[in-house]
Amino acid sequence: MHDVTPTTRATFLRLAVAAAVLSPLVAACSDSEPTNPEVPQTTAPTQNVSHGPFFPQCGGVSDEEITAQTRVPGLVNTAKTSVGCQWLAGGSILGPHFSFTWFRGSPIGRERKTEELTRASVEDINIEGYDGFIAVGEDPILGNNLCEIGIQFDDDFIEWSVSYVQKPFPDPCDVAKELTRQSIVNSE
Secondary structure, three states: OOOOOHHHHHHHHHHHHHHHHHHHHHHHOOOOOOOOOOOOOOOOOOOOOOEOOOOOHHHHOOHHHHHHHHOOOOEEEEEEEOOEEEEEEOOOOOOOEEEEEEEOOOOHHHHHHHHHHHOOEEEEEEEOOEEEEEEEEEEOOOEEEEEEEEEEEEOEEEEEEEEOOOOOOOOHHHHHHHHHHHHHHHOO
């Protein structure tokens, strides 16, 4: 019989755990057909989706405009994609954050329900003739420090999120409303 030391036992345990974790991941990436041919294959029905206007990158709002509206110096655009952008003070996740997101073919109702469960208040809003919601978040010390606005465009919606972590700061909903207005005006 081989000598099994605590170190050897720990090594075998780590290998067993790694194998257990990686096995489902490897199987999920397999190109093979299902092993049971009697399981029917389904495809999602194609829905008639009506898209709203096209929004330029970052909602058509420049980094300089974000800094001017939020009044936070040193903002860094840490995430820039075709459907969203995020600005953080000095690039740190520990400070205030501001973001734009464009949801294509996604229901705004689900987002609103989430906001209703997590925010102090959620109300209807209309900006530049488009309907949506405005959600306000409260901090026990800072007061109203977060504001999110979602605006519907056919089967799409956009959302601006404005969140502060330290006083003084402007009204986050005034900032979110202006950024949303600018994105709507800059849409094509």
